[in-house]
Structure formats: structure tokens, C-alpha cells
Amino acid sequence: MYDDFTPFDLTVGPADGGHPTDRVRIHGVHGGEGPPVLLLHGFPQTHAMWAPVAEDLARDHTVVVTDLRGYGASGRPEPRDDHAGYSFRAMAADQVEVMERLGYDRFAVLGHDRGARVTHRMLLDHPARVERAALLDILPTGYVYDHTDRRLATAYYHWFLFIQPADLPERLLSGDPIGYLHTALGGWGSGLDAHPVEAVADYERAFADPAARHAMMEDYRAGASIDLEHDAASAAGGIRISAPTLVLWGEQGVVGGNAESPLEVWRREAADPGLVEGEPVAGAGHFLVDEQPAVTTASLRRFLNR
Numbered sequence: 324m325y326d327d328f329t330p331f332d333l334t335v336g337p338a339d340g341g342h343p344t345d346r347v348r349i350h351g352v353h354g355g356e357g358p359p360v361l362l363l364h365g366f367p368q369t370h371a372m373w374a375p376v377a378e379d380l381a382r383d384h385t386v387v388v389t390d391l392r393g394y395g396a397s398g399r400p401e402p403r404d405d406h407a408g409y410s411f412r413a414m415a416a417d418q419v420e421v422m423e424r425l426g427y428d429r430f431a432v433l434g435h436d437r438g439a440r441v442t443h444r445m446l447l448d449h450p451a452r453v454e455r456a457a458l459l460d461i462l463p464t465g466y467v468y469d470h471t472d473r474r475l476a477t478a479y480y481h482w483f484l485f486i487q488p489a490d491l492p493e494r495l496l497s498g499d500p501i502g503y504l505h506t507a508l509g510g511w512g513s514g515l516d517a518h519p520v521e522a523v524a525d526y527e528r529a530f531a532d533p534a535a536r537h538a539m540m541e542d543y544r545a546g547a548s549i550d551l552e553h554d555a556a557s558a559a560g561g562i563r564i565s566a567p568t569l570v571l572w573g574e575q576g577v578v579g580g581n582a583e584s585p586l587e588v589w590r591r592e593a594a595d596p597g598l599v600e601g602e603p604v605a606g607a608g609h610f611l612v613d614e615q616p617a618v619t620t621a622s623l624r625r626f627l628n629r
Contacts, residue, residue, distance in 0.1 A: 324374045324521045327381070328354035328388075334398075335420040344400035344408025349421050351389030355381025358454075359427040360627060361418060362388045365436020366539060367507050369395030371525035372435070372518075375616045376623065384627065387425060391438065392417055393538030395529050402489070402537075406545035409538065411444035412553050419449050428452065431627055435459040435612060437542060440550075443592075446564045447557045457569040457623055460578050460609050462588055464546055465554050470581075478577040481507070485543035493537050504530045511576065512608030519613070563594040569626040570601030571619065576608040600626075 329352060336346030351370060360380060362373040370388040377386045390397040391414050400408045407413060418441065422430050431454045434442030439458040446453055467475070467482075476483065485492050496503055504526060509515035515523070529535045557563075570589045572578040578585050590596035602622070607614040 324371060324519075325352045325354070325377070325388075328352035328377070328386075331425075332396075333421055333424050335417050335424070342403065342408065344403055345413070347392045347400050347417060348398035349389050349392065349417050350396035351387060351421065352377075353385065353387045353425060355384050355386045357384040358627070359385045359387065359422065359425075359430040361422055361430055361432045362386065363391065363418065363432065363434040363438030363441055364388075364394070365434075365438045366394075366542070367504055367526060367530060368436075368522070369525050369529055371395075371522040372610075372612060373433075374519070374522065376433075376612060376620050379620050380624065380627070385427070387422060387427075387430075389418060389421060391441065391542075393542055394535070395525070399534050399538040402541045406541055406549050409541040409545040410549050410553065411441050411545070412448060412550075414441045415445040415448055419445065419452050422452070429454050431455045431457075433457040433459070433623055436461060436609070440464060440546070443564075444550075444553065446566060446568070447562050450565050453566045455567040455569075455626065456564075457571065457626060458589065459619075460572045460576060460611060462578055462581065462585060463554070463592060465551055466588055468547070468551070474580070475577065478511070482543060482547070485540045486547040489537065489540065492540050493533065496536055497533065500530050500536060501527055508610070512573065512610040513614045517610060517613045522613075564589075564592050564598060565594045566598065567626075567629075568593065568599045569622070570599060571611060571622055572601070572603055573607035573609055573611045573614070574603035574605050576611075578609075579603050 334348045364372045373388045432442045439461045572585045586601040590599045593599045604611045
């Protein structure tokens with residue numbers, strides 16, 4: 324996994340002033356040669372999830388794959404009362420600086436799950452940096468909260484568990500963290516066996532760490548608070564997606580079962596609906612990169628090479 328990639332650790336954020344959570348170490352790997360593309364993972368995964376896609380794209384792209392702050396081998400800043408240290412805005416700023424430090428002022432971004440939400444925020448906060456973007460198996464955060472029904476609440480129960488005040492969810496997960504991890508990985512798609520063994524081992528190493536689990540809870544707490552404030556402020560200011568965007572979702576997943584087409588939902592988030600294209604991935608649930616790697620990679624490659 325990533326045999327031909329070079330690992331890196333970069334500390335990003337302002338060196339002086341500001342809050343300590345504004346500065347964090349980001350772990351990742353990079354490899355290949357060609358137009359730059361950044362790959363961002365989601366919960367409960369790490370950069371390991373992208374290995375098959377990254378290795379394919381590296382044939383003709385420079386590929387950067389990172390762990391989000393709080394996840395994998397990246398730093399876990401102390402939480403703040405307002406959860407801003409784990410906001411998608413903070414995570415997006417991390418990744419923009421990583422790419423800048425590696426020499427890329429403008430690049431494509433592919434994000435899955437929480438990484439796709441970071442990508443959405445990057446599209447709004449850093450439009451000059453994003454050449455094009457792919458959002459995998461998500462609906463906008465505010466849309467999810469505004470349209471929660473019994474079906475969605477049953478599938479996304481963890482959203483409502485994880486946002487409870489510390490340290491209730493942390494203590495509940497501590498009883499059998501690896502068992503919970505396996506349930507999450509196997510419960511939103513084709514089963515645990517769909518995930519590569521090496522990747523699962525990387526997820527297990529991170530999830531076994533109580534500090535990592537706490538950081539993940541902080542991510543979700545931010546998603547239900549300050550992230551919604553940032554999204555509302557962007558909408559009020561007329562800030563919309565302005566880069567070509569691909570939306571992919573698992574045909575058999577929760578997003579695919581939404582009453583409204585995910586493509587139509589995301590087109591409303593763009594300055595020009597024509598900027599957004601998308602399609603379902605047949606035979607996939609939430610973890611479409613793992614469940615249908617060849618089909619997903621082909622869709623991403625077509626989009627990047629236009």
C-alpha cells in the first residue's frame with residue numbers, strides 16, 4: 324500500500340498568535356507526476372482508504388493523500404468550547420496549506436464522507452485554489468439536519484450520538500472500540516470484507532487510541548454547531564460552489580435512497596447548476612471506493628481528465 328509514495332508530516336497553521344488548535348501536524352503521502360490532486364478520507368477511515376485510487380491516478384497525476392486533523396496519524400489538537408478547532412473550515416485550511424507547502428497553489432480535490440464535507444468548505448472558502456472537486460456519498464450538512472426522517476435517523480444514528488457532550492459517546496465507544504469500528508465499516512455497505520485488510524489494520528490502529536476517538540467526536544460536534552453557522556453565513560453572503568464538481572453516491576446507500584436526487588440537491592449549492600454533474604455507483608453503498616473501486620476510479624479519472 325503506497326509503496327511508491329513518499330510519506331510526509333507537515334505542521335500547518337499560523338506559527339504565532341491565534342488559538343493553539345489553529346496549528347496542527349498533518350500526515351500524508353504523495354507520489355506520481357502530473358496535475359495535482361488531493362484525496363481526503365472520511366469517518367472512520369484514514370488516508371489508507373484511497374490507496375487503490377491513488378495508485379491508479381499516480382500514473383498521470385501528482386497525488387497527495389492525507390489524514391484529516393484528528394484522524395489517522397495527524398495531530399489531535401485540544402478541543403475548544405465552540406468546536407472550531409475541528410470545523411470543516413479549519414480542516415480545509417490545513418489541506419490548502421499542505422498543498423501550498425508541497426508546491427501546488429491550484430489543484431483538484433476528491434473527498435469522501437467527512438472529507439467531502441471538508442472539500443465543500445474548501446470550495447466556498449478557497450475557490451481560487453480548487454480546480455475541480457468530487458464529492459462522494461454525501462448531501463450538504465445542513466440539508467441532512469433539515470431533512471432528517473426516521474429512515475435517515477436510523478442510518479445516521481451516529482450523527483446524533485456523537486454530538487452529545489463529552490465524554491458520554493467516548494465512554495460508550497470505549498467498551499469495544501474495534502468491535503464498533505468493524506460494525507461501522509461493515510454496516511453502511513457490502514460488509515467488512517469489502518475493505519482491504521491493510522486499510523482496516525490502519526483504521527484499527529487509529530481507532531484504538533482514545534484521543535483519536537475523542538477527536539472524531541469533536542468533528543461531529545463541530546458539524547452540528549459551528550459548521551452549520553459557517554454554511555449559513557456563506558449562503559447569506561451568496562457564496563456558492565464555483566468550480567466543476569462531480570457528485571457520486573452509492574446506489575444502494577442512504578444518500579442513494581434520498582427522496583430527492585443528490586445531483587439536484589448539489590446543483591442548488593452551485594453558482595451555476597451546470598457546474599455540477601453526477602451519477603450513482605451501481606452495486607455500492609456508502610463506501611463506494613472500497614465496494615466498487617474500478618467503477619469509482621474510472622468515473623473520477625474521466626472527470627479529472629476533462
